[in-house]
Amino acid sequence: MSAADRQRSCAACGGSFAPGERTGLEAVLDGEILYVAVHPWHSTYPPRREAEATRRLTTVTAA
Numbered sequence: 001m002s003a004a005d006r007q008r009s010c011a012a013c014g015g016s017f018a019p020g021e022r023t024g025l026e027a028v029l030d031g032e033i034l035y036v037a038v039h040p041w042h043s044t045y046p047p048r049r050e051a052e053a054t055r056r057l058t059t060v061t062a063a
């Protein structure tokens with residue numbers, strides 16, 4: 001069973017995969033190597049950093 005079948009949803013955005021949808025696989029180190037399924041255009045890494053930067057920018061702009 002693939003990671004996508006097991007998860008049924010994207011590890012990055014939490015959105016569910018459409019049946020037969022192409023998914024990306026990402027290795028996550030959490031004590032052991034885990035493979036998580038994500039949408040091909042998503043990653044559990046960069047979006048988080050971008051969200052951080054966006055929040056910081058938003059905070060600066062708001063202040």
Ligand SMILES: [Zn+2]
Pocket residue numbers: 010011012013014015038039042
């Ligand atoms: Zn996603």
